[in-house]
Amino acid sequence: MITLHYESRFGLARGAVYIDGKPHLYAEGYEHDQSLIMVNVCSVARLKNKTGGLAFLLLADGSEAVLDVPQEVFAKLVEGAALEIEIIAEARQEKRARARLIGAAQGEPRRITPVQSLKDRLLAKAAAFGDVIESIVDFDALDAAEDGALNPSGPLSQGGYLSIERTRALIACDVDSAGGEGVLTPKSFAKACNERAVSDIGRRLRLSGLAGLVVMDLIGKRHDADRLRQLLLAGFGPEAEQLIVGPVGKFGTLEFVRPWGATPLMDTARTSVRAAHLLLREAVKRAESEPGRLLTLRAPPGTLDIIRPLLAASHDPLSAIIRLEAATRPEVIVT
Incomplete structure (x- = not known):
């Protein structure tokens, strides 16, 4: 049996796919991530430069990727050319994202693949294992999958x-x-x-x-x-x-x-997006345990810069009782 556990709030989401009671897939982040360096995303990029036998791409959103091509193809590439590419491996630690060449392209750098929700991306991966017959929200299952992904x-x-x-x-x-x-x-x-x-x-x-x-x-x-x-x-x-x-x-x-x-x-554990997600999840828990109270989210400026537009764009009723305050250590204060 394949089940999908999924939650989305404030424009951030997380989901886990369970097969026969065990977690197999876990993902979290923006519910609709616009990034061009996610696996399977196709776009038109510009060949920025060639050096040391490597070809570096500049994508439409300003991100970079390394083009993975045979040497005979590498020799024919011209700097500044527009190329249609697909991301085959996302960035990790000190490694840039890797892309494969689809072919020559025309026009300015741009996205080709439509933006998918995190839920749809998980369902697409789960489809390789069979039909997802149930979609539920079990927060314990989500937490267990998250822990397994980190450890x-x-x-x-x-x-x-x-x-x-x-x-x-x-x-x-x-x-x-x-x-x-x-x-x-x-x-x-x-x-x-x-x-x-x-x-x-x-x-x-x-x-x-x-x-x-x-x-x-x-x-x-x-x-x-x-x-x-x-x-x-x-x-x-x-x-x-x-x-x-x-x-x-x-x-x-x-x-x-x-x-x-x-x-x-584990590579995203210290990013501002994940810190924002964890802080908002904690705020939801505190609001459920102490309803009607004002919530103050304290965090470094980089984390608050992620949270602020998410709250502004959200129709979530909790947005109205959340205040933001710069601090060195993330925490939720209930008053």
Whole structure:
């Protein structure tokens, strides 16, 4: 069963897709994001310059992206040319967004893909797994999905633990047999932990947005490589065809590559948009617990600059009782 949990308020939204009771997708941000550097957004961009074997694009909204093309195509590109492109990977940490070339274009830089709501973008991704048969708002489910997106490490069902850590070079995963063996022998329990971890790694990476080279340190050194590969691909579902999976190494590691796509939520944890979203969510909770009181949102100026136009454009009844005040630390004051 596939369910969508979604909430939107003050022009900001968040949503989670659950499959058979587990979170697989989570997204948050502007309900109608105008950004041109989101995955699958097509636009006409200007080739800004070429340097060091890389082609840099300037998009209509002032953002930049790196053009991903073969060297034979790169050599024919002319600076200043208008190009139709599609974003294939969003910006992350110190990496710019990456785009693929669709072809030559005419005219000024502009958006081609219509703006979609965050809900519609989530539904489009969920469609790859089947029909979404239910759409509900369960705030506990949203919070659990958000936590999983920020913290992909965690216990495995029926025992064991899967640790997922991001480094500059790769995603390092460790399978641990912590949690007890029950009636299984140590060897059979380790085998079961490995299989559960390999089956669940796809869901956790999809939820968190982590990708690139992934190295899983399995328990032990002798493994049924074919069985593990089958479980890995099955766990990724419709994404499986995009993976590049290597053999199980002699030291008990399973390696594969998952292409980067959306920006991981952990990369946006300190942005002003997320800070604004968290502050407004806290304001809603305080208003529900103490109705009729005046709310003062204190936050740094950058966060208030995000909130101010959202309140001005909103017809939400809470907008009338919210005041803004500059401060170094975000907080909601009820008076």
